[in-house]
Amino acid sequence: MAGVAGGGGGGNDFQWCFSQVKGAIDEDVAEADIISTVEFNYSGDLLATGDKGGRVVIFQREQEIQYVFCLRAWMLHACTQPYAGMQLGSIESSAMQNKSRPHSRGEYNVYSTFQSHEPEFDYLKSLEIEEKINKIRWLPQQNAAHFLLSTNDKTIKLWKISERDKRAEGYNLKDEDGRLRDPFRITALRVPILKPMDLMVEASPRRIFANAHTYHINSISVNSDHETYLSADDLRINLWHLEITDRSFNIVDIKPANMEELTEVITAAEFHPHHCNVFVYSSSKGTIRLCDMRSSALCDRHSKFFEEPEDPSSRSFFSEIISSISDVKFSHSGRYMMTRDYLSVKVWDLNMENRPVETYQVHEYLRSKLCSLYENDCIFDKFECCWNGSDSAIMTGSYNNFFRMFDRNTRRDITLEASRESSKPRAILKPRKVCTGGKRKKDEISVDSLDFNKKILHTAWHPTENIIAVAATNNLYIFQDKIN
């Protein structure tokens, strides 16, 4: 059964296989362990997750071809003669052949774990501030250390994750165990030497951006200039400089003078991947506004306004609620953007404001259940969506631990499930199908049997390869493609 093509695989049939699952197997899920955000870094070597307990766990992909790089480096250093140059070529090619081992892909293992946010209490309002990590965004790597931004409802923090694998020994002023030496006892001087030690990964908070949001932060987005970023709450969007924590610029403010007139809130915001002056924000009324920061300091007037006209035949009391956009993501190319509302995913061309260019139904069978979903609050679930590296496929989550992928070129779609049952190493994922009515075929699941507590809200796609991370409550599933 053909899967959905991602990456550069034009026309190649491939299937998704289980790779790993992280997290406890217990039926009783501790609320603090529920994963609330998943994000690959720019290279895809690091995968970060945040949870409701305020913790961040970073996984690193193991380097399975590391030895090839070492060998090549040695050869490049060693040879200076033309004869050696020819040899270099042959040795290199044989060494490189070992790289393509389809059955052995780099696994993600825990790299670092730290407590990013703690629960706080707002004494002024007598309200708790949850420590739940709403979003994590990586910064592009500029040196050996890795930086990421993590945010809860009120505070954004810049974390530096660095490795330490050497230790200095032979200090003059202190002993090996750290005690200060008596200066009078020092008779000779020595130069401390660096000795290798077990790898230690340290996470330290470098900046804390606080007290700028009255309402709950729902998005952060790093600008393409790598110097600034935006943070959006329900009514306002602020622009920060990564180096400056005591000031931020308010660039969008939709708070009405009279709060009684409030009918719309900001639900998501993102910077354009290439144009550092452009960003978009989505609303609870299903609209997207694109703003250009060059036009004015306060971007209350949008440059572009994206809204699809409502279909009058499907109007109901729930129309507005299901049109509320829960996530907006630019394509890597910067030419398109994707929005997720309750029942569908839409791809918009930035040059066309009056309707999306593509619409994909995620779980249309829920349309007849909207009243129940309103009653149990599921209708307010905020699903995210993501692009693959080449923008040819998109992915989003659903209920019953199902997630959906759509191939934009072939128009094929597939429903897969993140479950322990199909968690054997390299087991191929079987496509799932929801039966909407009439006779239920074998292997199909009926709408009424769906588990609405098992929702996949957060998914992430590796920036260049066909590796996906899917958060199912407290478990993180990693799936990879298997090329036939």
Added chain:
Amino acid sequence: MGEEEGLRQAQLLDTMFVRGLKRKCFDGEEDIEGTLAGFKAIPSYNLQRQSLLDMSLVKLQLCHMLVEPNLCRSVLIANTVRQIQEEMTQDGTWQMINTQNAGHASLDRLVSTDILCRSSREQTEAKHSPGYSTFPKDFEETQSQDSSEIMSAVSSGQAPRNLQSNMWEMESPQENRGNFQKSLDQIFETLENKSPNSVEDLFSEVDSSYYDLDTMLTGMMSNTKMGHCDVLETFPSQTTTNSNSNCKSDLNELDHIVEILVES
């Protein structure tokens, strides 16, 4: 609402009324045959709409828990309420509600957000259970006004602040919170809910905000957070009541309402 969808929703709401929401709405599909057989008339669109309105108002009331409410959710629910009320005013069904008022006095208590969300000033001024009974009077006055003002009329005849402002305004939350707690306390009393944990402490009638802070810190920090749904779910697990209820007379009707709205 499309007819098909309207009927479907009716079926779902149907099970609510008949079964008292003991099973989840979306599980009720299988039971529809059985329930419809024993149910003579399919509820009217008006009844569905009214149920949706009631459900929405309850959701709004339970927004204010210990963590700041989700503004997006509140706005969406409020918009739904407004939409229903707009439609109802166009239909002229506001008047109908008055006639049903006698048998649903306790329903007013539960769903009248003006009682719950008004500030103390206004509460002393306004009469008790104004609820829907003020609608006919206000209806003519407000017919020509826009929707936000209709909302004001619904919430409270004279009070300047309406449902929404009390929800959104975090600027003077202490006042809101205190009043809200008081009002919620009335409801909780009548529902005979005394769960042994912090809920009781939280909604006690002690006025001093300092004490509230204290109970918040001691009572809540160690307990699991009560989401809005959790509170509903703790209702069935009550013990004996030991406070005087002001509304014992409404208790039976209130029980009925709670049964409908709460999954036991």
